[in-house]
Amino acid sequence: MNQKNILILGANGFIGQALQDKLNNENYIYCLDYTYTNEKKESNSKYQVKLDxxxxxxxxxxxxxxxxxxxxxxxxVNLVGINTMSSFYNITDQDWDRTFDLNVKSYVFFLKAIYSSFAKQVAIVNVASQNGIVGHEERIAYGPSKAALIQLTRNLSIDFLKDRSRDIKINSVSPSYIKNESNESYLNSVEGKKLLQKIPYKKFVSISDVVNVITFLISSESDAIRGQNIVVDYGYTII
Known part of the structure; x- marks a missing residue:
């Protein structure tokens, strides 16, 4: 992979941090996250930006x-998202709007705002979710917002064809339950083991599983993959 200028939206999460480590040696990375306290140049290959x-x-x-x-x-790489835990019976207008605003709307207009800075060849990866593919309890807003992100990826892939001066490749990745420090105790619990039994291959997705797919989709090796949603779930969504 030749050196590239890469934006990571939501860079301070566990996937974002792992992705930084994976890409850091060969690229210049702009890490964007609302949780950063200030803007700073981390190194000759990384720049942190506080951005909501x-x-x-x-x-x-x-x-x-x-x-x-x-x-x-x-x-x-778009990792921004909020997972509101709500059902039809307790969802509020505010939670619905906040979920769709962050997970879909704001991202569209962010792309429009920086579009003039797109290179001649651009690779975009949106991280969606298995909840955008299959139904799940307590995800009445989150699931539809991720389904919208998957469909947005398809529509943008077609729209970007109108700009003949650029080759813009866009895809999405939909992970299953990703084992990490914040949920490891739950996934190792009795409830977590019940959840594991629903997965055909009896494995939880690792952070590296997701990062490896993202880096593949950024690379030229995936040039023929356009507007697709790559599911990383050890078979969870196929049954």
């Missing part, structure tokens, strides 16, 4: 930074 994708002033400021410094973006 739902705030127009943050997005405008970053797009102006890209234009001012003549930075051409080669790849974007």
């Amino acid at each position: 994708i739902t705030k127009e002033e943050d997005v405008v400021k970053f797009s102006q930074y890209l234009e001012k410094n003549n930075i051409q973006i080669d790849a974007i």
